[in-house]
Each structure stands twice: as structure tokens, then as C-alpha cells.
Amino acid sequence: MDILSLKGRFADLFGGGDDPRVFFSPGRVNLIGEHTDYNGGYVFPCALTFGTYGVARERSDGVIRLASVNFDTRVEVSADDLRYDKAHGWANNPKGVAVEFTKLPGHPKIPGFDLLIHGNIPSASGLSSSASVCVLVATILNAFTGAGLSGIETALLAQRVEHNYIGVNCGIMDQFAVAMGKAGHAILLKCDTLKYEYVPVDMPGYKIVIANTKKPRALTDSKYNERVYECQAALSYLKNRLPIQSLCDVNPRDFELYKHLIPSPAQRSRAEHVIYENERAFMSVDALREGRLDEFGKLMIASHNSLRDLYEVTGPELDALVEESLAAPGVIGARMTGAGMGGCSVAIVAEDAVNGFIRRVGEGYERRVGHPTEFYIADIADGAGEALPE
Secondary structure, eight states: OOHHHHHHHHHHHHOSSSOOEEEEEEEEEESSOOSOGGGTOEEOEEEEEEEEEEEEEEOSSSEEEEEESSOSOOEEEETTOOOOOGGGGGGHHHHHHHHHHHTSTTOOOOOOEEEEEEEOSOTTSSSOHHHHHHHHHHHHHHHHHTOOOOHHHHHHHHHHIIIIIIOOOOOSHHHHHHHHOBTTEEEEEETTTTEEEEEEOOOTTEEEEEEEOOOOOOGGGSSHHHHHHHHHHHHHHHTTTSOOSSGGGSOHHHHHHHGGGOOOHHHHHHHHHHHHHHHHHHHHHHHHHTTOHHHHHHHHHHHHHHHHHTSOOOHHHHHHHHHHHHHSTTEEEEEEESSOSSSEEEEEEEGGGHHHHHHHHHHHHHHHHSSOOEEEEEOBOOOSEEOOOO
């Protein structure tokens, strides 16, 4: 749906008046560095050209009206009553953003507003649809209130929504990539310090192809919070011998020396994945900078194998996608991306082999799991902001 059509739908829902403003917030894909974010490590995501559009207009009566092209649920609430309501579904994300805005220094008053969103990120796919919505609404409220939040502050506010309002103990990667993306670049981000640098993604002759398992993910009902706890437990044992604050402060050599301190085999495996995955993120960036795409692909494969065997967050659908991808001609690497337990895979595919890849992997996946997949050929975008008029 184009911006003109969205504005027309907005007028149908909310009536005429001042011309609404249009904002865009991207989705993201993580090229490598999975489940390292909440363990203080490095990740390597990029923002995508598909994401969430928001058409919004400020009100003066403190009423917030929320609607979506993608979902039937419509919500009208007062800015003074923003309690979580399970029945409100997706609309809890904008409400949570408004709540966090009231906690900012000076406690800015949230104006009423009308908002219509339209996303072309598949819901629950692991491409950060919820982070895209939260950053979108934070960007809108930042514009309406004049709060002056930077991109990093916007990302942190959106993360607090997940922690405090939605109940997901997520890291900062998704929100940071969505708020701080740069076209043509991935972001090497140290999640505990927020130190970051942009790295050009220069892969001549190759495309990033994302495939969706079509298995919905619901992080609050999944093993995500369990993995967070297991990592925290493993860290507590290693801290008895090592001067560390997070698992990613541990290098592989020290882990091999002290992993026996972790009595639980499961917790030891979680820590092993995190520590070696952090190293893979570094090595992948170097490989990409030096044009060693074959090495980059091998590190992607090693990442997936670790997520499957040590972190146990892949499952039959993601494993089928990656296995079918790696069997296709023109593929240099593939892995699951996102938290796992469903969601998407990402592959690096020769440009002239993309059509064959989509056909072959689609057929193989449907034969193995019994339902089709969807493919997205991804380009790398800027972070959230006000959309340019068409």
C-alpha cells in the first residue's frame, strides 16, 4: 500500500482535518551474532527496506486512537489510562511507548493522537516487527512532543517498553538496528556499552535472501526467557573465578579453562554458544571487510550449527530451511536469524541464482514440513524517521 492510499485510509477512519504526517520504521535482519546481545556481546544487524509505516496526527484532547491495516483490532484509550490489556493485541506496543514517554525527564505530557499503521514485515517472523512498531511510535511521539531524543535514546526507550510493559527480557539489538540503521551498511554493535560502527556491506554479485518458516513466534511464551536465565546462571559460576560482567567478557580460551565451573550441562552449552558466537561476529566483520565472502559464509553456517546444537533454538522448520538453502547452487552461507523457535533464515545467494534458489528451496521446504515458505530479497535501509512524500 503506497503512502497516498494510506493517507486515504487514515481519512476514512479518523476523518479530515490537518494533513497527517507519515513516518517509516524498518525491520531488521541480523547477519551474525545471535543471542549475544543480552549477554553483553557483539551483533551485526542491518535495517531493511521493508518495515512499518505510520500515518499520524496530533490531537488536543488526550485521546489516543489506534488502527492497523494488518489487524482488525482498533483501540481508543485516554492518555491518562494506558494500562496493558491483552485484548488490545498489537496496540499494546504504542500504549507502552506512551507510558515510557511519561517517565522521561520532565515527564512530558503525551498529546492525544490518531495513528494508522501498515507493516510489510511478517508478524512473528523474527524480523523485528514489534521493535519496528515501538521505534516507529517513539519516533512519532518524539516529533510531536519535541522531546529531542537521539536515535540511541529512542532505541533504549523502545527496549524499556519490551521489558517493562510487554514482558520480554530482550537485548538492545533489534531496537538499535531499527533506530540507527544506515543504507548500505550493517552495524557492529557492542550491546552492553552501545559502542558501534557502521560497516559497508559490499557483496558484488550476491543478494541477501530471507526465508520465512511461517511458524509464528511468541517470545513471552517461548524458550527465550528461559535462555536468558540459563545464561545468567552460567555467568554467576564463571564470575567466581573470572573478573567479568557478562558472558561475552569471556574469551574462548578462558572458557575452556573454566567451563567445568558450570555444573549444568545445558547452562554450559548455552555459555559455549554465546562466547564462540561473539568471536564469530568479529571474524565475520573482518571477512566481509576483506572481501572473503566464502569465509563469511562458513561462519554463518557455524553460527547456525551452534544455535541448533548448543543453544537449541532452531527446530525442524529452521533446520529444513537452512539445509535446503545450503544444498542450492550459488549459496555461500545460510543460518537462522533472530531469536529462533520459528521465524526466518538468511542466506547469501549469487544474484544470478536467486530465482532458482527460491524455487528449489521453496519446493524442498514444503515437501519436508508440509506448508510453504515466503522469500524476501532484502536491501539495507536507513533507520526510522519521517517518510519522504511520494
